[in-house]
Amino acid sequence: MSVAFEAPGVVLHHGDCIEVMRTLPDASVDAVVTDPPYGLEFMGKDWDGADGFRRSLNEADAGRESVFGRTSRTSPEYRTESKARAGMQKGGISAADGMPSFLGGLNPKCLACGKWQRGSNPCSCDAPEFTNERLPRLHAFQEWCEAWSREALRVLRPGGFILAFGGSRTWHRLAAAIEDAGFEIRDSIAWLYGSGFPKHPNVLKPAFEPIVVGRKPMIGTLVANQTRYRTGALNIDANRTEVADTQLAEKYASVQNAGARSNTVYGSDERDRAGSEPHPGGRWPTNVLVDGSSADDLGMNTARYFPTFRYEPKAGSDERPSVDGVLHPTVKPLELMRWLVRLVTPAEGTILEPFAGSGTTLEAALLEGFNVIGIERATEYLPLIEARLSKPLQVAMFGDWEDAS
Structure with missing residues (x-):
């Protein structure tokens, strides 16, 4: 770092x-x-x-180019403590090696017969049991x-x-x-x-x-x-x-004021109508x-x-x-x-x-x-950021933000 x-x-x-x-x-x-x-x-x-x-969740992986460079992917430091990642949820475990699969379930293996879902000799079980490989x-x-x-x-x-x-x-x-x-x-x-x-x-x-x-x-x-x-x-x-259109602004004002005069869940005739006047800055975001x-x-x-x-x-x-x-x-x-x-x-x-x-x-x-x-984190993107921030920038002028709400 x-x-x-x-x-x-x-x-x-x-x-x-x-x-x-x-x-x-x-x-x-x-x-x-x-x-x-x-x-x-x-x-x-x-x-x-x-x-x-x-890699981000495991401190032992920080700085490594690939976590798969380990001697064994079953090392305790390879996993985090969550149930899904620790292999405690059956639906998310790959039948191939007992490890969580992150391939999106492209071709899971049937737990009943051991054959893949697709391929030259796919699973043909009457009740196949495929893993939910997306879960982990x-x-x-x-x-x-x-x-x-x-x-x-x-x-x-x-x-x-x-x-x-x-x-x-x-x-x-x-x-x-x-x-x-x-x-x-x-x-x-x-x-x-x-x-x-x-x-x-x-x-x-x-x-x-x-x-x-x-x-x-x-x-x-x-x-x-x-x-x-x-x-x-x-x-x-x-x-x-x-609201740049003058006629639209006037229509906007009339609609807002009409709402202020109506008995609604938001208020009644006694409410402060000043809040219903059109704002010079435009409509509410x-x-x-x-x-x-x-x-x-x-x-x-x-x-x-x-x-x-x-x-x-x-x-x-x-x-x-x-x-x-x-x-x-x-x-x-x-x-x-x-x-x-x-x-x-x-x-x-x-x-x-x-x-x-x-x-x-x-x-x-x-x-x-x-x-x-x-x-x-990605080294290759650092020059992009530096190039972007090194060019002349026209900074906006602040207005009065004390009334933020």
Whole structure:
């Protein structure tokens, strides 16, 4: 573990995120905004597969190029203590060697006859018994997510938020892990995008990614927590959806005022109508975010209600650094990350990104005037981050954030 890059407002650590976070002081950051691996073994990348999760969970594996370089994979240090990973759940044990399989059950072996599910001489049992090979992989992923979330919780100030991207197939494991680590799950944000393509002829076309919204428990009331730590509330006014159309703004105002005059579950005629007046900054931010192509597909009115960001199947060259032919495969839109860091970080606060990738979150934080700590395990991505952060950046000017709510 070492500091790979440092400049005003940013420190980038090279190493495993759990190990690096253990060196950070308690209650030392204001927000965690991160795009962790999804547990889908994306493009065969080690950092998104069970081998990477296992190495991160076992201190004896830290720094090794491969845990399979051991003399024996049955060594006690190879396993963690979870039941699924320790081989105590029958449904997740490979019949081949008694070890958990993380291959997604591509071709499990029948426990009754010992033949494979597919092949030249497959199992033909009347009652075949195949192992659930996905189970230990998913348990390993969730256990790993809980481990790094627990460290993120420790370094966050009370009331600090975590925003974590997840995959549509595995985000439930991520959300449960974040909650089990001690966070309150406050919401989920859906990021919709029109680009992308199905990875198999028998699957749905991907069009959204969920973002888990969690908060470290506060100390006392919201006001007391904010007074002491400046955390606990979302920065609503910095992320409103602008209403540029004058006629639409007038319609928006009339609808809001009509609601204020109605007896509803939210109040009655006696309620303070000032809260129903249209805000000059625009509409209240939503938990649905869309890209430009999705907005076009959904209709003209979409941008009136939801924050809209530019997105391409692969980020443009200005958002996708390349060094010696190396590119990162999962680059988020910079505008999207700027919106997210603004939402959860107090003015001049410090953000932690445990999975820096190509550095999008780090750049977004600097552009918004925040300090940021990044962590990246993959050596080949460090030059991408340095290239991104070494270019001239136009930092945004802060407004008055005292009324965040």
